[in-house]
Amino acid sequence: MRGYTCKYLRINLTTKEIKVEFLDKNNAENFIGGRGLGTKMYMDEVDPKIDPFSPDNKILFVTGPVTGISAPAGSRYMVITKSPLSGTIASSNSGGFWGPELKFAGYDLIVLEGKSEKPAYIYVNNEHVEIRDASHLWGEVVSKTTDTLKEETDPRAKVLTIGPAGENLSLIAGIMNEKDRAAGRSGVGAVMGSKNLKAIVVRGTQKVEVFDKDKLKETYKVALAKIKEDGITGSGLPTYGTAVLVNIINEAGMFPANNFQKSSFSNAEDISGETLAEKHLIKNTACYGCPIACGRLVHIGDGEGGGPEYETIWAFGSDLGINDLGEIIYTNQMCNEMGIDTISAGSTLAVAMELYQMGLIKDEELDGLKLEFGDSGSMTEWMKRIGLKEGFGAKLAMGSYRLAESYGHSELSMTVKKLEMPAYDPRGVQGQGLNYATSNRGGCHVRGYMISPEILAHPEQLDRFATEGKATWTKIFQDLTAAIDSLGFCLFTSFALGADDYAAFLNAATGTKHDAASLLKAGERIYNLEKLYNLEAGVKPEEDTLPPRLLNDAIEEGASKGMVNKLDILLPEYYSERGWDEKGIPTESKLKELGID
Amino acid sequence: MVIEVRLFATFRINRFKIKKIEIPEGSICKELLYIVGIDHNDVSILMINGIHSNVLDKLKDKDIVSLFPPVGGG
């Protein structure tokens, strides 16, 4: 099988055993790689009822068949485990260079088992793999850890690491690579921390063989032309990054503010992509092999570093009523150093501010820090305290749902399945609300990015307030995304590329004979598999929902005034579109059709 | 009648961010675009008062028109 290295590492941190195993061909064919293959392997090996922090839990780092080959933005790896935050399957995705480097070292994935007695890191240098002591790095921030590990191993090595938040088992801890790229969501950093594993350093020098080099070249040429021609991937993303969305979403009156108490922010311009470009940007940056280059390198004080994404600007901006972009950049940097998911952290701070506003959180709990909407002076310090689990920071470190629940108001938590929802108010965009409610990892925007057709006119403009047809669109977007995430592509390529382009890449890389329909079918298989996992893990079907505020309280002003999310209409249509029963459980005949019965 | 025009992303280059523009009663968006100097083919998203609209849609006094070139994120 080409496109894959066909080998993977199994590392047991308890016994210190390191094994090289061979990829199962059937699994690769049916579940592609990345998110699909990782979920399948994880489900085959781990009891779904497991405590995510048990040494018997495993965590997988999985590339796809296009990761590290000559494919545009084939930069991705997936972290697969059970989420300690949501109890769902966690598949957290990151770009940068680490994933490709793992392939160059000769491995498609790493399966990590057990728990190290002392802090440890793993050094993979082609065929030489070692478990090393990391006691000297425990407690260190991400940039220092990364620099030290490069010095200790190879300056060209790629470093994936957790920060203090992961070590301290914060449920909103992510995993960082190349300092500012994050497999951010679902608390995967805490699972790594529970294993006493600080980092995985990889150095690889081998080439990944593909099935048909010429065909791949040709496919690349066609895809690159489409990416360059498309307005979003060719110029919008490179020029402004994702932050350009601030103004669009705000104009549409669905840019949540103050923990979704409001749906537009009068100071949006101050924190917009345009302002970021004008006042803070040094240059744009790219992940491995990416012609889009949406990354931002920005001034941070006297230094420089990765700039905030749209979701981050929202989380520390309007969701907290804050319009100080400089402070948002600092806070983003603090999250990167501590290894914290910015979306979850901002949203958790937002619900805390609402609870404070209601008088439920008292000043005595805050050790002198502020917790008021609009006050930007304390948020960077809050991130530090989350990472270190200090004082009230320890409560914030448990995420929005558990925090709100502990004050008797879980309904104020803007989460789905306990994962914090990002920056689009689903009252003003019906299909995206359906996607939030049915996403297999909880409140996530990139499981089926309905913003694309409902707001960005890509591939066509849908009426964002309408419910008709949204179930069909959402299913297709979710299935296609599952395939893209499994291939190893960055999802942003999908603004320009379609299922047939992705199928062509998979075929050229691996020799399969996919077309658009069969690739979507594979995506559907993966989506159903994840759903099965969640059900087996104990996630209840009725958790396919949205916070009551978004279902019952109409937006009071702005362009989406009067709207609620009509999930009661959308959900039955969606289940029927998926071939699931009325409770949202995949039917036997559907599973049989997909070959996962 | 007076229309408030808001430009975003690259549309701002050598133009403006926000401007009030006087146009004849009954004008449509396409005519407004002509005055602003933006080719309607370059417009990816056109909103009137925050609602996605069409270049042929009629405007009324005090409408806010927001214009975006192709942009996206996630």
Ligand code: SF4
């Ligand atoms: S589009 Fe952005 S996130 Fe995606 S691979 Fe390129 S630089 Fe990385």
